[in-house]
Amino acid sequence: MKLATTLMASTALTVAAGAAAAESHGDMADSMTLVSWGGAYQNSQQKAYVEPYLEMNPDVSATWDESSNEAVAKLRAMDEAGNITWDVVDVVASDAIRLCDEGLAMEIDHDELLKPAPDGTEASDDFGDLIVSDCFIPQIVYSTTFGYRTDMVPEGTEAPDDICDVWDTETYPGKRSLEKRPINNMEWALLCDGVEKENVYDVLATEEGQDRALAKLDEIKDDVIWWSAGADTPQLLADGEIFMGSTYNGRLFSVIEEQDQPVGMMWDAQVFDLDGWIIPEGLPDDRLARAKDFVRFATDTQRLADQAAYISYGPARESSAPLVGKHAELGIDMAPHMPTAPDNAGNVFVYNYEFWADYRDDIDAKFQAWLAQ
Amino acid sequence: MTIAIIEPKPTPFVAGVTAIAGAFAGLLVGTAQGSSLIGLVAGAVIAAAMAYVFLDYFRQERTARWATVIVFTIAAFLLGGPAGAIVGVLFGLFFGWFIFWLGEGRHRAKLPPYTTGLQVFYHYGFRVICGLVFFFLITPIIVVMPLSFNAENFFTFTPEMLALDPEGYSLKHYRDFFTNDDWQQALWNSVSIAPLATLLAVSFGTLAAIGLSSEHVPFRRPIMAILISPMIVPLIISAAGMYFFYSRLGLQGTYWGVVLAHAALGIPFVIITVTATLVGFDRSLTRAAANLGANPVTTFRRVQMPLILPGVISGGLFAFITSFDEVVVVLFVGSAGQKTLPWQMFTGLREQISPTILAVATILVTISILLLTTVELLRRRSERLRGMTPG
Numbered sequence: 001m002k003l004a005t006t007l008m009a010s011t012a013l014t015v016a017a018g019a020a021a022a023e024s025h026g027d028m029a030d031s032m033t034l035v036s037w038g039g040a041y042q043n044s045q046q047k048a049y050v051e052p053y054l055e056m057n058p059d060v061s062a063t064w065d066e067s068s069n070e071a072v073a074k075l076r077a078m079d080e081a082g083n084i085t086w087d088v089v090d091v092v093a094s095d096a097i098r099l100c101d102e103g104l105a106m107e108i109d110h111d112e113l114l115k116p117a118p119d120g121t122e123a124s125d126d127f128g129d130l131i132v133s134d135c136f137i138p139q140i141v142y143s144t145t146f147g148y149r150t151d152m153v154p155e156g157t158e159a160p161d162d163i164c165d166v167w168d169t170e171t172y173p174g175k176r177s178l179e180k181r182p183i184n185n186m187e188w189a190l191l192c193d194g195v196e197k198e199n200v201y202d203v204l205a206t207e208e209g210q211d212r213a214l215a216k217l218d219e220i221k222d223d224v225i226w227w228s229a230g231a232d233t234p235q236l237l238a239d240g241e242i243f244m245g246s247t248y249n250g251r252l253f254s255v256i257e258e259q260d261q262p263v264g265m266m267w268d269a270q271v272f273d274l275d276g277w278i279i280p281e282g283l284p285d286d287r288l289a290r291a292k293d294f295v296r297f298a299t300d301t302q303r304l305a306d307q308a309a310y311i312s313y314g315p316a317r318e319s320s321a322p323l324v325g326k327h328a329e330l331g332i333d334m335a336p337h338m339p340t341a342p343d344n345a346g347n348v349f350v351y352n353y354e355f356w357a358d359y360r361d362d363i364d365a366k367f368q369a370w371l372a373q
Numbered sequence: 374m375t376i377a378i379i380e381p382k383p384t385p386f387v388a389g390v391t392a393i394a395g396a397f398a399g400l401l402v403g404t405a406q407g408s409s410l411i412g413l414v415a416g417a418v419i420a421a422a423m424a425y426v427f428l429d430y431f432r433q434e435r436t437a438r439w440a441t442v443i444v445f446t447i448a449a450f451l452l453g454g455p456a457g458a459i460v461g462v463l464f465g466l467f468f469g470w471f472i473f474w475l476g477e478g479r480h481r482a483k484l485p486p487y488t489t490g491l492q493v494f495y496h497y498g499f500r501v502i503c504g505l506v507f508f509f510l511i512t513p514i515i516v517v518m519p520l521s522f523n524a525e526n527f528f529t530f531t532p533e534m535l536a537l538d539p540e541g542y543s544l545k546h547y548r549d550f551f552t553n554d555d556w557q558q559a560l561w562n563s564v565s566i567a568p569l570a571t572l573l574a575v576s577f578g579t580l581a582a583i584g585l586s587s588e589h590v591p592f593r594r595p596i597m598a599i600l601i602s603p604m605i606v607p608l609i610i611s612a613a614g615m616y617f618f619y620s621r622l623g624l625q626g627t628y629w630g631v632v633l634a635h636a637a638l639g640i641p642f643v644i645i646t647v648t649a650t651l652v653g654f655d656r657s658l659t660r661a662a663a664n665l666g667a668n669p670v671t672t673f674r675r676v677q678m679p680l681i682l683p684g685v686i687s688g689g690l691f692a693f694i695t696s697f698d699e700v701v702v703v704l705f706v707g708s709a710g711q712k713t714l715p716w717q718m719f720t721g722l723r724e725q726i727s728p729t730i731l732a733v734a735t736i737l738v739t740i741s742i743l744l745l746t747t748v749e750l751l752r753r754r755s756e757r758l759r760g761m762t763p764g
Contacts, residue, residue: 033709038724065709066720081620085708231726238527
């Protein structure tokens with residue numbers, strides 16, 4: 001009896017409190033769930049825009065969910081169950097395109113939702129080509145590139161600076177780590193098999209081209225450790241298990257500058273990709289209003305430039321680039337560590353969304369079959 | 374009186390057996406040094422050679438054993454530094470003892486004199502296999518512990534650690550665990566979910582077990598099977614089912630949703646342990662209590678409960694550990710606000726390999742060992758109270 005009374009009383013209190021809170025904030029929810037990747041990247045978001053946002057809105061609370069890796073599957077399940085618990089979700093561009101096509105992400109008007117640049121340029125011009133989908137709000141440009149152990153470079157040879165050095169196991173002995181998926185690996189293989197950069201996707205679209213790429217990968221298959229999480233290659237490099245391995249450039253920056261490991265970057269043929277926010281379709285009005293308010297703040301010119309003080313990913317706005325300053329703790333200039341810096345971007349690939357959207361399933365199947373051989 | 378046949382064994386036999394042990398030790402050392410095959414062969418050859426020398430030319434046990442330890446330690450120190458030297462001491466002690474134990478035929482001392490060679494082989498082969506099983510079960514857990522004191526932010530035994538240099542060790546990952554908000558929130562979530570889930574599981578599980586063990590309940594077996602099913606059905610299936618069911622009820626992503634889901638997972642453990650204790654429960658005691666005027670509730674409280682308490686507690690501990698270690702169901706049923714320790718470890722391991730996870734793992738292993746020790750002590754106590762010898 002007593003328990004029941006207590007329960008009822010507390011429920012009544014919660015309802016009353018909820019009602020009061022809703023009133024005081026007009027029509028915006030006062031808590032939000034943000035989804036991201038965890039690790040140093042999520043930390044940079046926390047420092048650069050979540051903390052300032054919460055400071056400006058002291059009644060709002062934010063909860064992180066490190067589920068970006070399975071965001072597509074989870075959003076499908078939430079949609080099926082009719083219970084969307086996420087408010088703003090950080091995904092890579094290809095996932096944003098899929099979610100948009102399936103109607104799980106909300107289409108937005110970039111110029112209306114996002115702030116213009118300080119000089120008045122509309123958001124859609126400031127982000128430019130990086131808006132690859134109507135649902136996608138770009139945040140950063142990152143790249144997948146190789147890092148190598150500087151102390152394992154054989155004496156008397158130059159450090160590797162060409163993507164084909166990955167295949168040159170005679171000059172650079174040791175294991176390599178590559179991502180356990182065809183994307184990027186197939187392009188690099190063709191490039192080192194003598195295909196011109198501008199023809200890579202034409203060749204890869206054919207059966208022979210795919211076989212050719214796999215045959216090239218076959219040359220080093222015995223020397224490859226396959227990774228699936230971004231943290232794997234840094235761990236393998238720190239262990240000295242591998243000589244060189246591909247991973248995200250921000251991870252390598254952290255290994256080199258923050259963890260002080262003997263590792264060097266090989267920027268050659270780095271592959272650019274995008275990461276950004278989406279807002280799930282079907283949010284209640286108050287939560288949607290909060291999500292929009294947060295995204296508008298988090299993607300303005302200054303916030304995106306601030307993020308670069310914590311991680312070496314390039315801000316997606318053109319107007320942010322001149323504002324990139326020093327690392328928040330180490331005090332080193334961040335601009336030379338950006339994948340987009342002129343010294344690093346001599347030879348660059350841009351992830352081809354259309355190609356991989358069309359061919360991914362076929363090439364994936366082939367690649368997995370080849371792996372299992 | 375037993376007659377022990379302790380007679381020296383032929384040297385080739387001893388050398389052969391020692392070579393097998395040597396090959397295994399060599400395989401471990403060789404793998405650490407980068408070449409398993411060379412290690413395997415070298416280990417076998419060295420061990421066999423030692424057996425010949427000690428048994429045929431230098432049969433002075435005490436001196437030989439000391440010499441082995443010293444030589445092994447020095448060699449291992451040269452190969453692997455101070456940490457290697459520890460392994461060297463252990464291997465030296467083992468091989469010095471092993472050669473003479475076998476060579477003098479002391480291994481037969483405790484066996485009946487009529488055992489054949491094959492039976493002796495089975496006797497020790499069985500023990501060796503058991504030892505290997507333990508070795509492979511426990512080593513991964515042990516390896517994690519020193520790594521959690523790593524001064525670097527990677528899962529790596531650094532040269533400083535192998536040199537046993539205090540500089541290579543640090544408590545910073547433990548400090549990170551106790552000061553980082555994410556981990557503290559996760560710890561707090563685990564600590565607030567597990568006890569309540571345990572309480573629910575113990576109450577419902579005990580009642581179910583008592584009901585199911587009285588004879589007049591119809592359909593006892595099917596009911597039992599359904600209640601036990603969370604233990605048998607693959608967790609991922611229960612989790613997906615709960616996700617959609619709880620979403621409709623509005624329980625998905627709430628504290629109570631996770632508590633209920635974990636209680637459902639814990640109930641089978643309680644039912645099984647309590648049913649097991651009820652088997653030894655003398656029903657005439659309840660009739661005697663009734664005869665003396667106690668009502669059923671008093672009988673349960675004063676007579677039945679104290680006797681089945683050890684079963685209830687050990688079931689409760691299993692339910693607690695289940696909730697505390699569970700990651701699949703909470704990933705589905707919980708939302709970011711109910712992130713428990715295993716969930717935090719799971720995402721941490723995928724996104725950022727940080728030794729903080731190892732520090733947490735070490736703490737959790739210690740807690741689990743303490744809990745299981747408690748269970749075992751309780752079990753022994755209950756058997757002593759019931760007049761059985763502790764087994």
